Amino acid sequence: METLIINVPEQKSKVVKLLLKELGVTIQNKTKGKKMTMEALNKKFKTETDETKMTKEEFFAKLDKSIQQAKNGEVRELTPELKKELFKSIL
Secondary structure, eight states: OOOOOOOOOOOOOOHHHHHHHHOOOOOEEETEEEEEEEEHHHHHSOOOOOOOOOOOOHHHHHHHHHHHHHHHOOOOOOOOHHHHHHTTOOO
């Protein structure tokens, strides 16, 4: 494996460091003289998963499931007030 050294200034935001971490970069803190491992980064920077992201396959599976539920009558009716609020731009 090839070693690539990237100097990341201390004042850079957490986002930059998180992006580098996601790319598999090991950040070396020169002032402390130690390498930060992935585990150390996970402890230092809280990471969150975005549940809204899904693969193409997951999207179409969810869409197929929703269509099947509608065909089976597993739907919820909207109140007239909610319909008016949601669709006010087209009604």
